[in-house]
Amino acid sequence: MAKECAVCGKTISLLEKSVKLKYAGAHLCTACGHEAEQLLYGARNLNNVDDEEKLNDVIGDIKENFYAELKKSHYSPYIKSILKDELLYNIGANAFRKVIIRKYFRAGFDEADNAVYEAGKSASETVLKTDLVKTDAFSQRTYIFEKMFLRTESYTSLHVDIINSGGITIITTIGAGGGDGYSNNDWGTEKAFVSDFWRAMRAKKRMFMEKETEIDNPARIEITKDGFGVTNRIGIFGGTFDPIHLGHKALGEAALREGSIDKLIVMPAKVQPFKQGKRVTEPEHRFAMAKLTFEGNEKVEVSDYELNNTTISYTYDTMKYLQGIYPDKKLCFILGTDSFLMLEDWYKGIELLENFSFIVGDRPGYREAELDEAMLKYKSKYGTETIKITADMPDISATEIREALKADKSIDDLVTDAVERYIKENGLYN
Numbered sequence: 507m508a509k510e511c512a513v514c515g516k517t518i519s520l521l522e523k524s525v526k527l528k529y530a531g532a533h534l535c536t537a538c539g540h541e542a543e544q545l546l547y548g549a550r551n552l553n554n555v556d557d558e559e560k561l562n563d564v565i566g567d568i569k570e571n572f573y574a575e576l577k578k579s580h581y582s583p584y585i586k587s588i589l590k591d592e593l594l595y596n597i598g599a600n601a602f603r604k605v606i607i608r609k610y611f612r613a614g615f616d617e618a619d620n621a622v623y624e625a626g627k628s629a630s631e632t633v634l635k636t637d638l639v640k641t642d643a644f645s646q647r648t649y650i651f652e653k654m655f656l657r658t659e660s661y662t663s664l665h666v667d668i669i670n671s672g673g674i675t676i677i678t679t680i681g682a683g684g685g686d687g688y689s690n691n692d693w694g695t696e697k698a699f700v701s702d703f704w705r706a707m708r709a710k711k712r713m714f715m716e717k718e719t720e721i722d723n724p725a726r727i728e729i730t731k732d733g734f735g736v737t738n739r740i741g742i743f744g745g746t747f748d749p750i751h752l753g754h755k756a757l758g759e760a761a762l763r764e765g766s767i768d769k770l771i772v773m774p775a776k777v778q779p780f781k782q783g784k785r786v787t788e789p790e791h792r793f794a795m796a797k798l799t800f801e802g803n804e805k806v807e808v809s810d811y812e813l814n815n816t817t818i819s820y821t822y823d824t825m826k827y828l829q830g831i832y833p834d835k836k837l838c839f840i841l842g843t844d845s846f847l848m849l850e851d852w853y854k855g856i857e858l859l860e861n862f863s864f865i866v867g868d869r870p871g872y873r874e875a876e877l878d879e880a881m882l883k884y885k886s887k888y889g890t891e892t893i894k895i896t897a898d899m900p901d902i903s904a905t906e907i908r909e910a911l912k913a914d915k916s917i918d919d920l921v922t923d924a925v926e927r928y929i930k931e932n933g934l935y936n
């Protein structure tokens with residue numbers, strides 16, 4: 507099959523001397539690959555260093571030089587990331603060292619979990635998901651990808667350990683191992699699988715990739731809660747909440763669990779701009795129902811800031827106001843797919859996308875592919891960071907609840923018991 511250059515997309519002719527990025531699984535045409543070849547030269551020829559003592563210094567120099575030159579290069583962030591991998595794997599293979607690359611993803615646990623599983627499936631014929639271990643501080647899952655080798659009738663287990671805390675997922679190890687998965691990972695044993703795995707992972711979830719580090723001994727991995735558990739992020743969940751329902755509750759709680767935030771501010775809107783002209787229940791009732799819904803959750807604050815405003819509540823203005831109150835915090839706006847897809851049309855939507863982050867719940871009834879496309883588009887146009895929550899959201903809307911109440915139907919599986927009681931006691935939505 508004809509190969510395509512990963513940089514310019516041109517078809518590489520059979521006679522052309524292309525540059526093969528063996529571990530990243532990519533080819534570059536002669537013109538695009540020339541610079542890459544220079545960048546990787548030192549790492550590829552490490553086995554010519556015969557003095558063991560000098561090896562570390564040589565590796566240090568190679569890396570320093572590589573990163574300086576890479577910075578100056580014209581490659582896209584994606585090609586830069588695969589060149590970095592290529593360098594590290596080359597060092598691992600040529601210096602007879604164990605190299606572990608930890609990849610950090612800003613993504614919900616389930617999303618990262620699925621991506622790992624799917625990438626494993628693309629790379630291996632037999633994939634078994636195994637061992638779920640949870641601790642208080644963070645969760646850890648271990649996968650074992652079993653790959654059968656027919657010739658020897660034995661098999662190698664490949665471990666992929668992912669750890670997640672507050673929306674940050676770290677893939678700590680992937681490699682073949684015997685006995686103890688942490689200390690006996692060896693990149694060399696199953697190079698083909700490892701490169702296939704990362705290639706599949708990139709193809710599926712390019713936008714996840716955030717940061718990677720290299721260590722030379724997997725037994726030295728130390729992950730503490732403090733290292734990545736505290737996020738310095740606040741989530742703001744705005745809506746008409748007329749009434750607030752179990753879909754809202756699920757999204758707010760999932761944002762706390764998976765969205766990398768320490769605190770959730772629920773912000774009922776006085777007049778939601780797109781709902782002008784419609785009758786909206788009095789502010790004090792919507793505020794009271796929001797409080798009842800999140801009662802007992804210390805991480806949640808229900809704010810009456812917008813309700814007390816005399817003017818229309820625009821999300822951009824509210825976020826600016828909150829940023830003034832929390833100058834050191836990163837603010838993330840929480841919303842469902844329907845709202846997320848429309849963000850560019852909001853008042854100062856572009857500024858909103860440029861200045862703040864988003865946590866989005868995949869609302870039932872909307873195509874997930876559309877959500878993924880929008881996330882990619884916002885990222886490339888405005889640099890917007892978005893975390894997608896993949897916990898299932900119940901298919902509930904406030905409209906459905908108002909209609910059920912008008913028709914005298916039960917709403918007991920649509921809102922919390924306390925809200926149901928409140929609606930009855932106050933004779934709302936009759």
Ligand code: ATP
Pocket residue numbers: 744745746747748753754757840841842843844845846867868869870899900901902903904905906
């Ligand atoms: P209505 O039916 O009156 O339009 P709604 O149920 O959509 O109301 P809003 O108050 O407009 O509720 O929603 C606030 C935010 O919550 C929006 O960003 C919306 O996308 C999100 N949201 C609402 N319901 C769900 C749900 N079931 N799952 C995920 N997100 C939801």
